[in-house]
Amino acid sequence: MSIARFWRETPRRYNLGGSKCPLCGTVYFPPRPVCPTCPQHRRSLEKMVPFQLSGDGTVFSFTVVHDAAEGFEMQVPYVMALVKTVEGPILTGQVVDVEPGEVAIGLKVRATFRKLREEGKAGVIHYGYKFTPSLETDVRPPARGPAVPVETAAPTSTDRASA
């Protein structure tokens, strides 16, 4: 993958920056330019607002990968999961720092910033989120951003009124 292509996605991959539809309130990750579920779909264009995910969620489904994707050969067996975040969106990512046999649907996890893979010795190193089990006694700060999601714009009554 070209450097520019990976660099473009850095804000999302590193910081879990999503978007929210001010008309229906649905949160998306990665951010979308238009709301796919809102009945007022077309009206959401250019109105979607940035929305920060906390990185907390639970395992919705998982698989233990033995036949690795390119660049992940050294990591097998590794756990890929669908993680349902507390804000709603589901993310696809690895679950690490845990034995594969200990991962189950419902396991609470938190996003963490990690190296994903490198393209050979001289190639681009890809960074992004992986997930680790979150514990009741966890004293680590949230992976990124404030614990309470920030909304930069609130829906107005006129937004809601017309279809």
Next chain:
Amino acid sequence: MREVAVLGVGQTKFGELWDRSFREIGIEAGLQALVDAKLGSGDLGGLFLGNMASGTLLDQEHIAPLILDYAGLAGRHLPAVRVEGGGASGSLALHQGFLAVASGCYDFVVVGGAEKMTDVLDTTANEIISSTADHEWEVVFGATLPALWGLIARRHMHEFGTTREQLARVAVQMHENGSKNPLAHYRNKLTLEQVIGAGEVAEPLGVLDCAPLSDGAAAVVLGPLEVARKYTDTPIRIAASEVACDTMAVQHRASVTTLASTVVAARRAFQRARRAPGDVRVAEVHDAYTISALLALEDLGFVEKGQAGPEFASGRFAAGGSLVVNPSGGLKAQGRPFGAVGVAQVVELVRQLRGEAKERQVSGATLALAHDVGGTGATSAVHLLERAD
């Protein structure tokens, strides 16, 4: 819209065809279909060619005119168009051919599907097929195409109690069916123990839950139903040709255990044909992974949501049942040359409806369904076929 019929079919053997080139297999299937249709090339209006990834697999783009050229038709200057939709490329080409004839723009067209998967290393091929999922939000994080289907499988087991054995039963049945198909990539039979004991790929899916990477090509000739009898004794009417799409990534689906694209394409197809799932006697469904076949049976409306595991394991979709699924052996045993799959499904069903399927013949087959999927379900296509006599 005009009624459209399949007038001729052709297909190469599927498998690791190391001694044959892309253009050789493409032409073999296409010319077989033209001969089968008793159609002169002078009658042709155009070629639609389904292909997923010739650029990365063969370093060759722009393949539709290439096939036209080596089929000896370059001098006629026909339009030749490549159609891409991941693993559903063949079905999308068929849809385009159907629209071209139905609209009256062209009278006769060849629809081909061809893919050469084994000219690159398996690791490269796997990377290419994974690119039919969302590269930036799934693959970059370590997901492969089987891993994404593994996520679907695990969730299906969690929600509906589907078991590892029920998944494995799909592979066993497909190899049983494929053993009767001389064109199949694999003709060996499998036991449940072999499937379950095979090396893991993406749990719960193992090597024998996954369709192989195959080379192969298939082609059909389409024309207006009203003149079909001039070309064939058994015209097969395309009762519906429907395509539906959904989110690119599994993570964005309303339900991870339902392919909404399949549900909608099937609903549209049955509505258009004024038929119901219960009318179908033979079907070729997308079984790239064992879980894919179970989702297909549910989402096409053949069984209740969540019940495909036990229903399939009961043996009711095997030869002799009221609905026979994948008599060809499906993608699992007949093989998976990506862009050729959707066309090959229709070739098999036309042979079934004509009564030419020999050992695999499904008796009393009148209505047939073909179901093709791209990626993890961002695209689904459903075709309904029936005898026109």
